[in-house]
Amino acid sequence: MEKTNVAIVGLGTVGTGVARLLLDHGDRTARHAGRTMWLKRAVVRDLAKPRDVDLPAGVVTESLDDVINDPEITVVAQLIGGLEPARTIMLQLMAAGKDIVTANKALLAEHGPELFTKARELGRSIAFEASVAGGIPIIANISQCLSANQILSMEGILNGTSNFIVTQMDEKGASYDDVVRKAQELGYAEADPTMDVDGTDAAQKLAILAHLAFGATVDWSQIPRTGIDRLDPTDLQYARELGYRIKLLAVAHLADDGLELSVAPTLVRIGTPIAEVRDAFNAIRVIGDAVGPVFYHGLGAGQMPTASAVVADLIDTAVGRTKLTFQTLEYFSIDQPPRVLLRDANTLMARYYFRLHVANHPGTLAAIAAVLERHNISIASVIQHENGGGSPHLDPVPLVIMTHSTTEGASRAATEEIASLPSVTGGVVALRVKD
Amino acid sequence: MEKTNVAIVGLGTVGTGVARLLLDHGDRTARHAGRTMWLKRAVVRDLAKPRDVDLPAGVVTESLDDVINDPEITVVAQLIGGLEPARTIMLQLMAAGKDIVTANKALLAEHGPELFTKARELGRSIAFEASVAGGIPIIANISQCLSANQILSMEGILNGTSNFIVTQMDEKGASYDDVVRKAQELGYAEADPTMDVDGTDAAQKLAILAHLAFGATVDWSQIPRTGIDRLDPTDLQYARELGYRIKLLAVAHLADDGLELSVAPTLVRIGTPIAEVRDAFNAIRVIGDAVGPVFYHGLGAGQMPTASAVVADLIDTAVGRTKLTFQTLEYFSIDQPPRVLLRDANTLMARYYFRLHVANHPGTLAAIAAVLERHNISIASVIQHENGGGSPHLDPVPLVIMTHSTTEGASRAATEEIASLPSVTGGVVALRVKD
Ligand SMILES: NC(=O)c1ccc[n+]([C@@H]2O[C@H](COP(=O)([O-])OP(=O)(O)OC[C@H]3O[C@@H](n4cnc5c(N)ncnc54)[C@H](OP(=O)(O)O)[C@@H]3O)[C@@H](O)[C@H]2O)c1
Ligand SMILES: NC(=O)c1ccc[n+]([C@@H]2O[C@H](COP(=O)([O-])OP(=O)(O)OC[C@H]3O[C@@H](n4cnc5c(N)ncnc54)[C@H](OP(=O)(O)O)[C@@H]3O)[C@@H](O)[C@H]2O)c1
Numbered sequence: 025m026e027k028t029n030v031a032i033v034g035l036g037t038v039g040t041g042v043a044r045l046l047l048d049h050g051d052r053t054a055r056h057a058g059r060t061m062w063l064k065r066a067v068v069r070d071l072a073k074p075r076d077v078d079l080p081a082g083v084v085t086e087s088l089d090d091v092i093n094d095p096e097i098t099v100v101a102q103l104i105g106g107l108e109p110a111r112t113i114m115l116q117l118m119a120a121g122k123d124i125v126t127a128n129k130a131l132l133a134e135h136g137p138e139l140f141t142k143a144r145e146l147g148r149s150i151a152f153e154a155s156v157a158g159g160i161p162i163i164a165n166i167s168q169c170l171s172a173n174q175i176l177s178m179e180g181i182l183n184g185t186s187n188f189i190v191t192q193m194d195e196k197g198a199s200y201d202d203v204v205r206k207a208q209e210l211g212y213a214e215a216d217p218t219m220d221v222d223g224t225d226a227a228q229k230l231a232i233l234a235h236l237a238f239g240a241t242v243d244w245s246q247i248p249r250t251g252i253d254r255l256d257p258t259d260l261q262y263a264r265e266l267g268y269r270i271k272l273l274a275v276a277h278l279a280d281d282g283l284e285l286s287v288a289p290t291l292v293r294i295g296t297p298i299a300e301v302r303d304a305f306n307a308i309r310v311i312g313d314a315v316g317p318v319f320y321h322g323l324g325a326g327q328m329p330t331a332s333a334v335v336a337d338l339i340d341t342a343v344g345r346t347k348l349t350f351q352t353l354e355y356f357s358i359d360q361p362p363r364v365l366l367r368d369a370n371t372l373m374a375r376y377y378f379r380l381h382v383a384n385h386p387g388t389l390a391a392i393a394a395v396l397e398r399h400n401i402s403i404a405s406v407i408q409h410e411n412g413g414g415s416p417h418l419d420p421v422p423l424v425i426m427t428h429s430t431t432e433g434a435s436r437a438a439t440e441e442i443a444s445l446p447s448v449t450g451g452v453v454a455l456r457v458k459d
Numbered sequence: 460m461e462k463t464n465v466a467i468v469g470l471g472t473v474g475t476g477v478a479r480l481l482l483d484h485g486d487r488t489a490r491h492a493g494r495t496m497w498l499k500r501a502v503v504r505d506l507a508k509p510r511d512v513d514l515p516a517g518v519v520t521e522s523l524d525d526v527i528n529d530p531e532i533t534v535v536a537q538l539i540g541g542l543e544p545a546r547t548i549m550l551q552l553m554a555a556g557k558d559i560v561t562a563n564k565a566l567l568a569e570h571g572p573e574l575f576t577k578a579r580e581l582g583r584s585i586a587f588e589a590s591v592a593g594g595i596p597i598i599a600n601i602s603q604c605l606s607a608n609q610i611l612s613m614e615g616i617l618n619g620t621s622n623f624i625v626t627q628m629d630e631k632g633a634s635y636d637d638v639v640r641k642a643q644e645l646g647y648a649e650a651d652p653t654m655d656v657d658g659t660d661a662a663q664k665l666a667i668l669a670h671l672a673f674g675a676t677v678d679w680s681q682i683p684r685t686g687i688d689r690l691d692p693t694d695l696q697y698a699r700e701l702g703y704r705i706k707l708l709a710v711a712h713l714a715d716d717g718l719e720l721s722v723a724p725t726l727v728r729i730g731t732p733i734a735e736v737r738d739a740f741n742a743i744r745v746i747g748d749a750v751g752p753v754f755y756h757g758l759g760a761g762q763m764p765t766a767s768a769v770v771a772d773l774i775d776t777a778v779g780r781t782k783l784t785f786q787t788l789e790y791f792s793i794d795q796p797p798r799v800l801l802r803d804a805n806t807l808m809a810r811y812y813f814r815l816h817v818a819n820h821p822g823t824l825a826a827i828a829a830v831l832e833r834h835n836i837s838i839a840s841v842i843q844h845e846n847g848g849g850s851p852h853l854d855p856v857p858l859v860i861m862t863h864s865t866t867e868g869a870s871r872a873a874t875e876e877i878a879s880l881p882s883v884t885g886g887v888v889a890l891r892v893k894d
Contacts, residue, residue, distance in 0.1 A: 161604030169596030172770030335607030
């Protein structure tokens with residue numbers, strides 16, 4: 025049987041999972057690849073550090089040169105996180121003739137055009153299924169399986185850490201800080217979870233998907249994004265009362281005048297598939313003009329789901345499929361003009377949920393309604409509960425307003441104006457509502 | 460730009476959809492294939508019959524020879540239904556050097572080994588994404604995207620017609636016959652819907668999936684199957700009362716001692732994703748040992764969803780990916796022994812729902828309970844409503860029993876014995892319950 029020699033660079037969570045699949049399930053990978061997938065080298069920073077996998081003698085090395093200078097190694101799973109030295113190592117590996125498989129969405133979102141252009145120049149390929157949505161094979165599905173379609177929209181839960189946090193806050197009534205600690209203990213959140221909870225990670229993944237689905241060349245940092253790090257448990261409660269949950273939704277929607285992209289905590293109706301995505305799961309709903317809606321749900325991260333995607337890519341690369349796809353689709357080509365431009369975020373249409381604290385006296389609601397009317401925003405419903413303890417006419421009471429469809433620009437202008445009304449205390453929470 | 464010349468044989472529902480995608484969206488298919496996908500010929504039986512697509516002059520022909528003898532045509536979408544002449548035509552096309560794309564699951568389920576072996580001998584490929592689950596790209600997902608996994612189980616709703624009928628019966632309280640008529644009017648059900656409603660179509664699709672996922676070589680007719688054609692609206696009502704819906708579930712489950720395969724109306728808990736699959740949608744839940752559960756939901760049939768799958772296969776074939784996959788995976792190879800054998804259906808474990816009519820007098824339930832106890836089946840719950848009109852001690856009343864887990868063999872033996880009790884009128888309805 026033919027043999028493809030593989031190396032792993034970076035034996036962390038994902039790298040260890042990949043090593044396990046290659047070492048423990050050689051029969052399986054051989055069957056699916058039509059050749060032996062042989063783990064020849066695993067490059068680590070520190071040989072002494074214990075690894076959660078039994079590596080045969082001679083496999084593990086501290087020297088990247090053991091891979092670079094070995095012409096037998098043709099495919100490398102590059103599983104170091106962050107931008108550097110990941111970028112430099114990837115360039116070195118490609119220059120040495122290796123095809124790359126990676127899970128590093130930050131690197132692709134930041135340096136995609138450079139890396140993909142270099143790969144094409146060198147006749148190499150980069151496979152990156154594991155970079156978005158972990159166990160859900162969304163890259164292959166969009167690039168190949170749905171290739172007969174014009175994708176019309178994609179919406180998804182692309183960050184498992186955020187979804188875990190929101191689910192636990194919602195279901196257990198726990199505070200944001202407590203849940204973040206729990207997520208860290210369970211290994212769902214990193215020591216510094218900023219990129220997960222502030223929407224960066226979801227925006228980086230959305231930028232990759234938007235390129236594949238729409239030919240959009242977007243800098244992820246231009247995608248309007250809000251994270252869940254300032255989400256108030258009160259909003260989860262009100263949402264439930266109104267028949268919704270709140271999810272960190274990444275949305276791409278192709279409109280006549282351009283592409284809408286956004287990442288934001290959004291009210292989604294209880295009972296719809298996207299609202300029922302719990303804990304560390306991810307989900308994506310794609311609408312194609314021929315296929316209609318297709319919904320995918322699976323684990324968004326974690327050692328083995330991510331390793332599953334990496335090993336599928338290693339097999340595709342060894343078989344030769346990756347190269348054909350890579351050559352055909354011209355991913356992130358700087359020679360190709362973008363096929364679609366981003367819409368002005370201010371023109372995005374949505375229903376809104378506003379929550380604010382108001383003085384509990386007559387005229388307050390009228391003043392707020394007048395502002396909304398001036399911005400052409402019509403009110404769908406209002407919740408104002410009695411103030412539990414305090415003196416009825418002094419303590420501010422919470423007020424929740426659900427609007428009909430309006431623009432993001434109008435919503436922003438109106439909420440700023442409302443926040444400056446004398447009867448309003450503190451700011452206005454504004455969340456989008458999906459129907 | 461390079462050009463791949465494509466032909467369609469059979470311009471029915473699916474063939475017309477494929478022609479539309481190729482003709483109306485040449486820019487899109489060219490972008491995804493890296494070459495022009497050129498529809499050169501469409502073979503029909505009757506030139507005079509009006510088609511729902513504008514074909515350029517010279518494309519449509521009654522002569523298969525116009526395709527067979529044209530060496531420029533390298534890929535053919537074979538979209539005739541049934542076994543013959545579809546089988547013979549496919550063999551002729553392959554002998555003439557054409558790669559095949561097909562949606563015909565009946566043909567593959569019946570003649571897969573012959574056709575795939577012939578294709579390999581001739582150096583040709585057969586792509587068949589459209590043959591299972593319409594718009595859900597489950598073939599590519601199992602064969603490629605999840606290739607790092609041992610699949611542990613698959614369960615799905617694979618027949619859109621049956622699901623439409625059951626959904627309408629459940630939600631509208633309509634009778635089976637009325638809903639079948641409606642399904643025919645809407646184009647969901649064929650003039651003779653037997654293969655859809657008796658479980659044949661789902662069993663054929665399950666046989667294909669079981670081969671891909673488990674290397675099982677199963678004759679679809681050996682899969683134990685029950686259709687929805689004898690489903691009683693009463694059972695849908697009782698199921699709902701108990702917190703379930705009834706779905707025609709195709710199940711493949713890998714156990715230590717072999718593979719369980721079955722197609723049967725099954726009680727699935729309301730609120731679980733599979734229970735919420737409505738109308739003509741299909742869904743599949745796959746569990747892989749690395750990736751965990753992955754859930755897919757999409758339109759199971761219909762012109763454009765099916766055409767979407769066919770055109771994706773045409774592109775994959777033109778690009779060269781299909782050939783690599785086909786050569787590697789040795790689909791339905793008669794040289795390869797099956798990797799797994801079917802389990803004896805009698806040993807399958809499940810909870811059961813039994814419904815029967817019993818004489819409304821003391822001792823009846825005790826007699827039934829005694830039979831169940833003798834077969835080691837323990838009762839989880841019982842529903843016995845008061846008899847609406849009739850005389851309390853004469854008219855038989857319906858009795859519903861939910862059991863704990865037992866074997867299919869025990870369930871069958873017990874229900875036969877119960878049906879023969881003097882206090883029981885008519886047969887016993889036995890349906891599996893999934894948790
Ligand atoms: N974890 C997931 O669920 C998941 C899911 C999808 C994508 N990803 C992506 O996959 C990548 C890896 O993630 P991870 O969770 O496996 O991270 P991780 O556990 O932190 O592992 C990264 C590994 O890279 C090693 N490394 C860093 N610099 C190196 C160098 N110069 N030479 C050799 N090794 C080096 C680190 O070595 P030390 O052990 O010596 O620090 C560490 O073991 C990231 O891009 C991440 O975004 C992860
Ligand atoms: N419809 C769906 O949603 C769907 C979904 C998945 C898979 N499929 C599969 O796709 C295949 C086609 O289905 P369909 O719905 O398109 O069926 P259909 O509407 O009945 O079309 C079949 C076509 O084949 C033509 N045909 C039959 N024998 C022929 C011959 N010797 N030469 C040329 N044309 C011939 C028929 O011609 P006439 O028009 O002259 O009768 C008809 O137009 C079937 O295998 C089906 O199981 C269908």
